[in-house]
Amino acid sequence: MKTTKELDIICTQIRRDILRMVHANNSGHPGGSLGCTEFLSVLYFNHLKHNLNFNMDGIEEDLFFLSNGHISPVLYSVLARSGYFDISELSTFRKLNSRLQGHPTTHEKLEGIRIASGSLGQGLSVAIGACLTKKLNNDNQIVYSLHGDGELQEGQIWEAIMYASANKVDNLIATIDYNKKQIDGEIDDVLPMGDLKAKFEAFDWKVIEEKKGNDIDAINSALINAKNLTGNGKPIVILLHTEMGNGVDFMMGTHKWHGNAPNDEQLENALSQNIETLGDY
Secondary structure (H helix, E strand, O other): OOOHHHHHHHHHHHHHHHHHHHHHHOOOOHHHHHHOHHHHHHHHHHHOOOOOOOOOOOOOOOEEEEOOHHHHHHHHHHHHHHOOOOHHHHHHOOOOOOOOOOOOOOOOOOOOOOOOOOOOOOHHHHHHHHHHHHHHOOOOOOEEEEEEOHHHHOHHHHHHHHHHHHOOOOOEEEEEEOOOEEOOEEHHHHOOOOOHHHHHHHOOOEEEEEOOOOOHHHHHHHHHHHHHHOOOOOOEEEEEOOOOOOOOHHHOOOOOOOOOOOOHHHHHHHHHOOOOOOOOO
């Protein structure tokens, strides 16, 4: 288990990784990646029971599925900093023949990646399948998934939400990156989602709503609470209120950095706001 201070340093480094990866190719999605830095750091370093000797079966391990695959930079950094592959490989992000493609893929055989993702709406269905497999195998570990709030505009998500509760998939903890922004603007301007808490409860899910979605201690508590709710006949969802572009002042409060890369000057500005380093690649 990492302390809050240790995790804070890790998060700072991961933000640096994200910024440098996206800048190097003038391509990628920094906004959502920065917004989910604290969540994925807390999950991987303090909660997920996982084996660095990676295999696709994941027997007796907790599993994680990234459904909103465009935020691959944060996942790649977390995997590398966890020890799945060498940190130097982050420098190959989005390059030809790299294992670190813009959206995660399985044919590249990158350690830690279990599904190709980025076609939004599919990840929850896959996670539910993994949950049912664990139940059939009498494997008591948990399946975690992460989804964008804009992704909830996809119909397949709601079919999966309905299926999970109807079939008592209670070894699932899904998290919604609830930053209320998507590539075209504010969620409420594109396609309003209404009261997400009420909607999930209407579908018979257990809901944890965490308003401080970029606070390490709050995320830790939310994950502990969610784990305590598993095994009780209902799937669990965490509505995590995050800030897109968190940790970089000029990227926060706007959807414009959903899929834009910083230029040289902007990179230097952003890195100057995140100066604690564990060692850049």
